[in-house]
Each structure stands twice: as C-alpha cells, then as structure tokens.
Amino acid sequence: MNFFKLSPRDALLMVVFAAVVLLAPIWMKPFGAAYPDLLQKFAIFGLFAIGFNILFGLTGYLSFGHAAFLGIGSYTTVWTFKLLSMNPIPAVIFGTLVAGLFAVLIGFVSLRRTGIYFSILTLAFAQMCYNLAYSVLTPITNGETGLRVLRDDPMLLDKALGVVQEGSPIGSFFGINMRGYPAFYFCAVILIIGFFISLRIFRSPFGLKLRAIKSNQNRMRYTGFNTRPYLLWAFVISGMYAGMAGSMLAVTDPLAGAERMQWTASGEVVLMTILGGVGTLIGPMLGAVLIKYFENIFSAFNESALHDMFSFLPSWLETVMVTVVHPFVGEGWHLTLGSLFMVIVIFLPGGLVEGATRLFKRRKSDGVTNKNSGSEN
Amino acid sequence: MSKKVSQPNGWTRRSVLKTGLGTAAMAGAPMFFVRNAHAFTNDPSSGSTVTLGFNVPQTGAYADEGADELRAYQLAVKHLNGEGDGGMMNTMQPSSLKGNGILGKKVEYVTGDTQTKSDAARASAKRMIEKDGAIMITGGSSSGVAVAVQSLCQEAGVIFMAGLTHSNDTTGKDRRKYGFRHFFNTEMSGAALGPVLESSFGNDRTAYHLTADYTWGWSQEGSIKKYTEALGWKTNAAVRTPLGAGDFSQYITPVLNSGADVLVLNHYGKDMVNSLTQAVQFGLRDKQVNGKDFQIVVPLFSRLMAQGAGENIKGIYGSTNWNWSLTDEGSQAFVKSFGAEYGFPPSQAAHTCYVQTLLYANAIEAAGTFNPCGVIEVLEGFKFDGMGNGATEYRAEDHQCFKDVLVVQGNESPSSQFDLLKIVEVTPRAKVEYSPTMEGYAGDLGECVA
Structure with missing residues (x-):
C-alpha cells in the first residue's frame, strides 16, 4: 500500500519520533518528569496540538474553540464507558467520531468567515458548549x-461479555488497566499513529492545497478551486484529533469536567502550537510538552523546595535567591511561561523549531566536515 | 516524493511499529516489577522520611482558604517533627504522637494547586503520588474537588484526609474507604441552623436560594430547604449560579420583586463575599417584605469570608465548623502557636486541615504501620477530644466526624479586625446526628486492598 x-x-523521522516517545520514561528521568500521569499528558496534549496544527499550521485559520472538541470527546468517552464497556477502543472511536460530527456543524458555519471573524465564531461556539x-x-x-463512571452503570457490552471489574471502574484494554505506564503506552501508540497521519497529510496533495489556501486563497479560487470543502475537511480532521485527545484524557482518568472546554484550554493549544512552531511537523508536540512540563513541575516548587535547591549557598545569599526566584515558580x-512566550514570539517567530534550525545551521557553517551526517535531521 | 520503492532502508509503518513496541516493552518491563514489589503504594519503610501531599487551591475563588490551609499544614509538619510549641499535640486525647516525626521518620511534604478544578486537582494529586511518593493526600476547599480526588486516592490506594468540604456527598453517596472527613456537612448545618432561624425569624417566611452550581451548593440547598420547610417556611425559588461568577447582580435583581423575605446564599469563598456585598448594596437588608424585615442567611460561614465582606456581615446567621474565639484548651493552644507563627488567628479551613494531619499521624503511630489498611482500621470509630470541637468521633460506617456544631452571627461590634463571628449557639452532637443509610445519603465505601 x-x-x-x-x-x-x-521514515527516519518516524522512527526517531517513535523511539523518543516510547523511551520517554527513561530519558525524562533527569528532568523529573518521568511519571505516568505527566507522560500521559505529554502524549495527549501533543496529539491535540498536532491536530490543531493541521488546521492552523496548514490553512492559517486560527480556531479559538478547539477545546470544545476536547470536551465533547471526553464526555462521549465517559458515556461510552457508562453505557457500553470500559474497553478504551470503542470509547476512543466514539469520542473521535462525535467530535468530528460537531466539527462538521461548527466548521460549516464558522468557515464562512476568515481571519478574526472565524476565530471569534469558533470561540463563541466553544463558549456556548462550555456554558451548556x-x-x-x-x-x-x-x-x-x-461526569464520572459509577459502578452501577449499565455497561451493556461488558455485562454481555461477562467482564467484571473489581473496585472503582477504570478503563481496561482487554484486561490491562488503563492507569500508570500501560495507559501511557496506549496514549503513546495513538500519538505515534496520529503523528504518522499528520505526516502523510503534510506530504500529500491535500496538504499542499491547504498550504495554498494559507498563502493566497483568492488566487486559488480564481484558478477554479472550491476551497471550502478542503477547509472543512481540515477543520473536521483537526476537530477529530482534539476529540481523540479528549477521549484519551477520559480513558486515563474516567472523569469529564466542563472546565476542559473553557476558553483558556482553547488558548492553551494555540500557545502550544506557536511556542513549538506553527506549520512544522514536530513543533506543536514540543510546545505541548514544554507547557505541560511547566504546569506540572514548575507549579510544584514551593518555598521549602527552593531552599533545598539553593542550600549550597551561604544563608544570606540563599534567602536572596529564594526571594528572587519564588515569584516565578x-x-x-504562569509568569515564567508568559515571559518565555514573549521571548520566543519576539526573537523566534517560528517557535522552538526555528530556534533549533538556526542553531543547527550555525553549527553546520562552523564545521564543514560532518555536513552529510547532519542533513538527515 | 514518497514513491521511492525498493529502497533498502525504506521503512514501512509495520516495521516502525514493531520496532517501537519492542522498545516499549523493554523500557516498560522493569517499571512494572518495581510497582508490584511494593505491598502498598509508596511504602516509606525503607527511607528515613515520610512524604505527605498537600493539595490546596492556590488560585481561583477559594484561594484564600487554600493559602490558610497550607499555613496550617506547614505548622502541623513542624509540630509532628518536634519543632515549635507542639500546638494541639499537647491537648489531643488520646494521643500516640511522640514529636519525632511519624514512626520515627521525619515528615516532609509536597504541595500542589487544585485550582478548584477537578481535572487540575486530580493531576496534581497524581503527580504527588506517582512522582513525589506521597503516602497521604490531604486538602482542598471544594467538595467537587474532594469527591474527585477521594475516588482517585481510592484507586491509587492512598489515604485521603479531606480538607474543607461541606457537601453531604463526600461522606454520603461518594464516600470511600480511603477517604476521611473531619469537617461537618450541610445536613448538620441545616439541623443546627433550623431552630435558630425559627427563634429569630419565626415560622412564616419565604426563602429565595442562590446556589453555587456544583455538588456542595446542591447539597446545601437541599439541606436548608429540608430544615426550613420543616419549620413551615416556603421556598420561593432556587437559582443556580456558576462557581466563581464574580458578578452576581443579575441574580440578585430578581430577588427584590420575588416576594421572598429571606435570601439564602449557598455560596462560599470569594463568591460569597461578592454575592453578599452586592445583595447589601442593592439594599436588600433595608427592605420590608410581607410586613417583615428582609433577612439574609449564609449557611456556611468562615472568618476569612467575614473579613472579605467587611461591614456587610454584621448580624447575619450561619454555621461554622470551628472559630478561633473558642476558649477550650485545644483551640487556645492552636490559636497561640498559629498566631506566633503567622501573626493572625487561623480560619476554620486551617483548623480542620491541621487536625486532619495530626489525626492521620496519630493513627499511624497507633497502628504501628504505614499500611493504609491498618491506618483505616484505627481511624474508623476513633474517638478523640482536645482538638477544639469537644468530644468527636470518626463514624466507622461513613468516615464522617461527629461533633458539636457552631451557629454563628456576624459580630455587630467587633473588638478587633479578627473578632468577626459571634457564637450564638453550640448545637450538641446528638441533635445533628443522622443515620449513615439515610435516603439520598447512603453510599458504598468499597474495600481496602493492600
């Protein structure tokens, strides 16, 4: 095929990506991030951002309401758990499809406008979903x-197949409980598949058309293309990515809350994409990891942890350092994240990926010898 | 571009996945063994320290409570490690605490921000359990969060000592074997407030509820309705408002012409400060309806809120779990050491969190093990005194503490900026007790597995 x-x-990119993702529990250790919950978040929000990038990165349409699909995916998943089965496969499929359905509706209306009007329309829809x-x-x-899964929920499929769970209900992939590292690998495999599909879209004629829309939609129309179906497809695909991410949030933790749909969550994925690099393959994933890392690790530094960190200094200097650093952790x-975001937008408009490329180019011009071995990356 | 066939190194998706999964299995395998090697989650026996997880709201509508909770936790850790004056460790009866940590291990702690959101609270609790090796999670200032984190702790096999959570559900239909609550609940608030409201406002009243739209608000609205309607009061309307709404004017305007003569504010934290302030600004308290003075009731009160609402709080009735002005030995000891540390008296949130930490540590000492099942056994049915609420019992059937309830009123002539609540009545425990299998309250604890 x-x-x-x-x-x-x-292919090399795929292999490196897969290896990096799957080996995350090992190489994340020195960063203090190698624990299942955070790794799951990396994978899930990575997928969310990769999907968002298909719309924003390729067509340039900035949706400010993608969290709606995240929430819809979560709610659908929890309902699938409640009604059918604790197996994550049907749950993820339904979550993705229902989010796709909503994306068709919202996209059909919102895509009649471009630019800021499109953003506001999607924001309005998301806010509507949240309030509803x-x-x-x-x-x-x-x-x-x-919304939570309760023990006395029908779970018709599980009952019919005689699957019984001890204790509080948790997603179960044919007997493997969806928590801890197994849940991370489940997310990781879906992330890798999602990344592969995104790679195919980037390299396909379809992706090319989306890029053409970004560069000049009018010219494209004049050549006889009807751009709207392509836009709608891009919107629906990225909505389904978001739905899938929402689904996995619910799979790893069978609970869906409305705050997942709040505009701040929509804003977060925009930040992730911009921080990593809009329109690049790997950028959104980097952005997602960075933001989630800040949210979970930096937010946990309290004063006593800071004192431990600077304990090698003389005590007066320690106090000074703690006072200086404390407002940022x-x-x-958020303050640290905000400053970082400003620095990146001002100096590296292409995000972290641009930073890496620049670094790499400089190194390449410095050392002529290893020209060939490096160009693969 | 991608049509290059017959490349020797042309990777297919299949081989990529195969390699990937193989690596995954190798990377993952050792971790499963490590996980299974423990008899129970985060056994601290091999180390020299024991880590507690303090999960409190540092942002959002309940941030003030969260900050005070964290102060109380830090104080409790100090006292457990034998620093400071020992606070309530000296007044607690019976006590197995020695002031040398817990079972001789130094107590350390990690903190997290619940943001008063279930998602965020569960994420930070998971971090503390999975990464920081916390053996117990405690804190929170919202029942929604408490219920969500409590069920997470049950799954993880870690004890959850609830902080400020007032909804019946926490130890009602959402009760859990690993979860314990010292704080009182809306059923008790209703039972205690009922008689006081009757004697002050009579039997012929019409109430209008504004309710925070989540588990706690629903629970409190239900309890207050139950007890006021038993007095003969009518309920005009019960309007749900979103948590953290900030501006309540659109909800308060309709109250003016509704024909109700009592406004019940089922709000807490900054929400309550805002809604009460606006209700007073709209002139509700100066109104006469049905020939009676218009009244406002805030069923769950705290000093922190009273401080935020300022003048508006004067004369308003409510209930509270604990107040710093209590004169028993335990309360005095706690207020003294909290005051010495931070320069102002503790709130009820701080009190319940401090007590929970001490109770947990004490249960471990008494059980002689960190194993949660042993700790649960000690805590179930545990009777104690000297912690500020008089004789108290952790009921075994639902892990709810039973003790006297305070009915308070905003102080008309405060003697200091902290002397804001006047205790009107101490409702004895027997009057607020109810059956653990009461309708709408029955639940299933589940099992301890370790």
Missing part, C-alpha cells in the same frame, strides 16, 4: 462536579 510508504527521510455543559445540560454532563509559573 502506497499510504504506508515513506521517503527514507520521513455547565448549566443546561447538567443531566448529561453533571455540571461542575464532572509555584503559583507564579
């Missing part, structure tokens, strides 16, 4: 408390 044939360069989930739809979403982690 042609679909699975990659150029050697892309919060208030009117409380019987379906359980409002602020969040713990509750102040």
Whole structure:
C-alpha cells in the first residue's frame, strides 16, 4: 500500500519520533518528569496540538474553540464507558467520531468567515458548549462536579461479555488497566499513529492545497478551486484529533469536567502550537510538552523546595535567591511561561523549531566536515 | 516524493511499529516489577522520611482558604517533627504522637494547586503520588474537588484526609474507604441552623436560594430547604449560579420583586463575599417584605469570608465548623502557636486541615504501620477530644466526624479586625446526628486492598 510508504527521510523521522516517545520514561528521568500521569499528558496534549496544527499550521485559520472538541470527546468517552464497556477502543472511536460530527456543524458555519471573524465564531461556539455543559445540560454532563463512571452503570457490552471489574471502574484494554505506564503506552501508540497521519497529510496533495489556501486563497479560487470543502475537511480532521485527545484524557482518568472546554484550554493549544512552531511537523508536540512540563513541575516548587535547591549557598545569599526566584515558580509559573512566550514570539517567530534550525545551521557553517551526517535531521 | 520503492532502508509503518513496541516493552518491563514489589503504594519503610501531599487551591475563588490551609499544614509538619510549641499535640486525647516525626521518620511534604478544578486537582494529586511518593493526600476547599480526588486516592490506594468540604456527598453517596472527613456537612448545618432561624425569624417566611452550581451548593440547598420547610417556611425559588461568577447582580435583581423575605446564599469563598456585598448594596437588608424585615442567611460561614465582606456581615446567621474565639484548651493552644507563627488567628479551613494531619499521624503511630489498611482500621470509630470541637468521633460506617456544631452571627461590634463571628449557639452532637443509610445519603465505601 502506497499510504504506508515513506521517503527514507520521513521514515527516519518516524522512527526517531517513535523511539523518543516510547523511551520517554527513561530519558525524562533527569528532568523529573518521568511519571505516568505527566507522560500521559505529554502524549495527549501533543496529539491535540498536532491536530490543531493541521488546521492552523496548514490553512492559517486560527480556531479559538478547539477545546470544545476536547470536551465533547471526553464526555462521549465517559458515556461510552457508562453505557457500553470500559474497553478504551470503542470509547476512543466514539469520542473521535462525535467530535468530528460537531466539527462538521461548527466548521460549516464558522468557515464562512476568515481571519478574526472565524476565530471569534469558533470561540463563541466553544463558549456556548462550555456554558451548556455547565448549566443546561447538567443531566448529561453533571455540571461542575464532572461526569464520572459509577459502578452501577449499565455497561451493556461488558455485562454481555461477562467482564467484571473489581473496585472503582477504570478503563481496561482487554484486561490491562488503563492507569500508570500501560495507559501511557496506549496514549503513546495513538500519538505515534496520529503523528504518522499528520505526516502523510503534510506530504500529500491535500496538504499542499491547504498550504495554498494559507498563502493566497483568492488566487486559488480564481484558478477554479472550491476551497471550502478542503477547509472543512481540515477543520473536521483537526476537530477529530482534539476529540481523540479528549477521549484519551477520559480513558486515563474516567472523569469529564466542563472546565476542559473553557476558553483558556482553547488558548492553551494555540500557545502550544506557536511556542513549538506553527506549520512544522514536530513543533506543536514540543510546545505541548514544554507547557505541560511547566504546569506540572514548575507549579510544584514551593518555598521549602527552593531552599533545598539553593542550600549550597551561604544563608544570606540563599534567602536572596529564594526571594528572587519564588515569584516565578509555584503559583507564579504562569509568569515564567508568559515571559518565555514573549521571548520566543519576539526573537523566534517560528517557535522552538526555528530556534533549533538556526542553531543547527550555525553549527553546520562552523564545521564543514560532518555536513552529510547532519542533513538527515 | 514518497514513491521511492525498493529502497533498502525504506521503512514501512509495520516495521516502525514493531520496532517501537519492542522498545516499549523493554523500557516498560522493569517499571512494572518495581510497582508490584511494593505491598502498598509508596511504602516509606525503607527511607528515613515520610512524604505527605498537600493539595490546596492556590488560585481561583477559594484561594484564600487554600493559602490558610497550607499555613496550617506547614505548622502541623513542624509540630509532628518536634519543632515549635507542639500546638494541639499537647491537648489531643488520646494521643500516640511522640514529636519525632511519624514512626520515627521525619515528615516532609509536597504541595500542589487544585485550582478548584477537578481535572487540575486530580493531576496534581497524581503527580504527588506517582512522582513525589506521597503516602497521604490531604486538602482542598471544594467538595467537587474532594469527591474527585477521594475516588482517585481510592484507586491509587492512598489515604485521603479531606480538607474543607461541606457537601453531604463526600461522606454520603461518594464516600470511600480511603477517604476521611473531619469537617461537618450541610445536613448538620441545616439541623443546627433550623431552630435558630425559627427563634429569630419565626415560622412564616419565604426563602429565595442562590446556589453555587456544583455538588456542595446542591447539597446545601437541599439541606436548608429540608430544615426550613420543616419549620413551615416556603421556598420561593432556587437559582443556580456558576462557581466563581464574580458578578452576581443579575441574580440578585430578581430577588427584590420575588416576594421572598429571606435570601439564602449557598455560596462560599470569594463568591460569597461578592454575592453578599452586592445583595447589601442593592439594599436588600433595608427592605420590608410581607410586613417583615428582609433577612439574609449564609449557611456556611468562615472568618476569612467575614473579613472579605467587611461591614456587610454584621448580624447575619450561619454555621461554622470551628472559630478561633473558642476558649477550650485545644483551640487556645492552636490559636497561640498559629498566631506566633503567622501573626493572625487561623480560619476554620486551617483548623480542620491541621487536625486532619495530626489525626492521620496519630493513627499511624497507633497502628504501628504505614499500611493504609491498618491506618483505616484505627481511624474508623476513633474517638478523640482536645482538638477544639469537644468530644468527636470518626463514624466507622461513613468516615464522617461527629461533633458539636457552631451557629454563628456576624459580630455587630467587633473588638478587633479578627473578632468577626459571634457564637450564638453550640448545637450538641446528638441533635445533628443522622443515620449513615439515610435516603439520598447512603453510599458504598468499597474495600481496602493492600
């Protein structure tokens, strides 16, 4: 099948990507991030950002409402758990499909406008979903408390097959409980598949058309292309990615809350994509990892941890250092993230990927000898 | 571009995946063994320290409570490690605490921000369990969060000592074997407030509820309705408001012309400060409806909120778990050492969190093991005194503490900036007790597996 044939360069990229993702529990150790929950978040939000990038990176349409699909995926997944089975496969499939369905509806309306108007429309839809989930739809979403799987839920498929679970319900992949490292590998495999599909889209004629829309939609129309179906497809595909990510959030932790759909969550994925590099293959993933790392690791530094960190210094200097650093960690982690974001947008508009490329180019011009071995990356 | 066939190194998706999965299995294998080697989650026996996880709201509508909780935890850790004046460790009865850590191991702690969101709270609890090796999680200032984190702890096999959570569900239909609550609940608030409201406002009243739209708000609205309607009051309307709304004017305007003569604010934290302030600004308290003075009731009160609401709080009734002005030995000892450390008296949130930490440590000492199943056994049915609430019991059936409940009123003439609540009545434990299998309250604890 042609679909699975990659150029050697892309194949290498795939292999490196897969290896990096799957070996994350080992190489993340020195960074203090090698624990299942955070690794799961890396994979899930990586997938979310990769999907978002198909829309934003390729077509240039900035959606400010992608969190809606994340939430829809989560809610659908939890309902699939409740009604059918704790197996994550049907849950992820339904989550993705239902999010896709909503993406068709929202996309169909929003894509009639471009630029800022498109952004505002998607934002409005997402905010609508959030408020509905919060208030009117409380019987379906359980409002602020969040939708949970309970032991006395029907789970028809599981009952029919005689699958019984001890204790509180948790996603179960044919007997493997979806928590800890098994759950991470489940997410990781889906992430790798998602990355592969995104790679194929980037290299396909379809992807080329999307890029053409970004560079000049009018010219494309004049040549006889109807751009709207392509845009809608891009929107739906990225919505399905978001739905899948939302699904996996619910698989690793069977709980769906409305705050997942808040505009801040939509903004977060925009930040991730820009931070990593818009329109690059690997950038959004890097951005997602960076933001989640900050959120989970930096926010946990409290004053006593800082004192430990600087304990090698003389005590007066230690106090000074702690006072200086303290506003930037713990509750102040947003401050660090904000400054980092500003620095990157100002000096590296192409995100981290641009930074890496620049570094690499400089090295290449310095040393002529290893020209060939490096160009593969 | 990708049509190059017959490349010797042309990777197919299949071989990529195969290699990938192979590597994954190799990388993952050792970790499963490590995980299974433990008899229970995060056994600290081999180390010289024991880590507790303090999961409190540092941002959002309940951030003030969270900050005070964290102060109390830090104080508790100090006292457990034998630093400071020992606080309530000296007044607790019975006590197995020695002031040399827990079972001789120095107590350390890690913190996390719940953001008053279930997702974030579970993520930070998971971090503390999976990465930092916390053996117990405690804290929180929202019942939604408490319920979510409690069930997570049950799954992880880690004990959860609930912080400030007031919804019936926490030890009601969402009770868990690994979860314990010292704080009182809305059922107790209702039972204690009922008689006081009757004697102050009479039996012919019409109430209008504004309710925070999540498990705690629903629970409190239900309890207050139950007990006021038993007095003969009518309920005009119950309107749900989103948590952290900030501006409540659109909800308060309709109250004016609704025909109700009592407004019940089922709000907490900054929400309550905002809604009460706005209700007062709209002139509700100066109004006359049905020939009676309009009244406002805030069923769950705390000094921190009273401080935020300032003048508006004067004369308003509510209930509270604990207040720093209590004169028993335990409360005095706690207020003294908290005051010495931070320069102001503790809130009820701080009190419950401090007590929970000490109770947990004490249960370990008494059980002689860190194993959660042993600790649970000690805590179930544990009777104690000298912790500020008089004689208290951890009921075994639902892990809820039973003790006297304080009915308070905003102080008309405070003697200091902290002397904001006046204790109107101490409702004895017997009056607020209820059956653990009461309708709408029954739940299933589940099992301890270790």
